Amino acid sequence: MIEEPETGGGTLEASPGAGGPPAGEDSPAALPAASREEVERELEAARAAAEAARDQLLRKAAEFENFKRRTEAEYANTVRNANESLITALLPIVEDFLRSLNAAPPGDDPFTKGVQLIYQKLMSALEARGLRAFDAVGRPFNVDEHDALLQVPRADVPPGTVVEEISRGYRLNDRVIRHARVIVSSAAAGDGPGGGPPAGSEEPAEH
Numbered sequence: 001m002i003e004e005p006e007t008g009g010g011t012l013e014a015s016p017g018a019g020g021p022p023a024g025e026d027s028p029a030a031l032p033a034a035s036r037e038e039v040e041r042e043l044e045a046a047r048a049a050a051e052a053a054r055d056q057l058l059r060k061a062a063e064f065e066n067f068k069r070r071t072e073a074e075y076a077n078t079v080r081n082a083n084e085s086l087i088t089a090l091l092p093i094v095e096d097f098l099r100s101l102n103a104a105p106p107g108d109d110p111f112t113k114g115v116q117l118i119y120q121k122l123m124s125a126l127e128a129r130g131l132r133a134f135d136a137v138g139r140p141f142n143v144d145e146h147d148a149l150l151q152v153p154r155a156d157v158p159p160g161t162v163v164e165e166i167s168r169g170y171r172l173n174d175r176v177i178r179h180a181r182v183i184v185s186s187a188a189a190g191d192g193p194g195g196g197p198p199a200g201s202e203e204p205a206e207h
Contacts, residue, residue, distance in 0.1 A: 080173055083129050088177055094122065095167055130173040136162045136180040145169055147179040154185035161185045 097119040104112040123131075136146055141160045146169065154163055162182045169180030 080130065081175070084172055084177060087126060087129065087131055087172060090122075090126065091170060091178055094119075094126070097122065098168075132171045133168045134171060134180070136165045136169060136182050138162065141182070141184045145176055145179060146182045146184075148184045149181055150183045151186040152183055153188040155188035157185050159185055159187045 097115065101112070101116055101119060104115070134145065138157075139162050140158075141148060141162055146162060149166060152163065154161070157163060161184065162180075163185050164183040166181040166183065169176065170178045
């Protein structure tokens with residue numbers, strides 16, 4: 001009778017390292033303390049770099065928004081004042097109309113009425129585009145609005161007051177496009193402190 005070979009009924013022993021981590025590889029928890037500190041430093045540096053990049057992005061976004069608003073405001077202002085050169089060229093004609101009407105004799109002359117009607121239509125068209133004349137007489141002299149042609153002594157108004165307007169000043173929207181040409185008051189003789197003669201003058205001696 002032939003005997004079968006024995007297969008061995010015992011359990012097979014696993015080979016060394018089977019089912020465990022690869023030889024020589026450590027788990028994260030098993031990293032040395034020095035390695036963990038290095039990883040933490042790198043992580044902290046990455047966080048700082050990300051925060052700096054975020055701040056820079058926010059600044060650039062704010063700068064772009066300011067640039068956009070400034071550009072839009074400049075464009076709107078350019079559109080508003082696009083007719084400035086044409087309106088400035090028409091101002092001498094407006095002044096000629098005004099001088100003609102002021103020099104016309106009183107009455108119901110048809111020619112004068114026609115000139116006045118043309119002047120009113122012209123001013124209506126210019127005012128619709130932002131032109132405004134401003135008053136000067138009785139106001140303090142202002143270099144941003146007035147050009148002084150002459151000074152005259154006046155005792156009835158403070159020195160530096162506009163007493164006469166030679167030609168009108170105009171604004172286009174909120175900007176002065178032509179100064180008013182004016183005559184300005186100066187201190188009258190004898191208007192020193194206390195109503196006496198000016199400081200430094202001598203009163204005549206009595207005989």
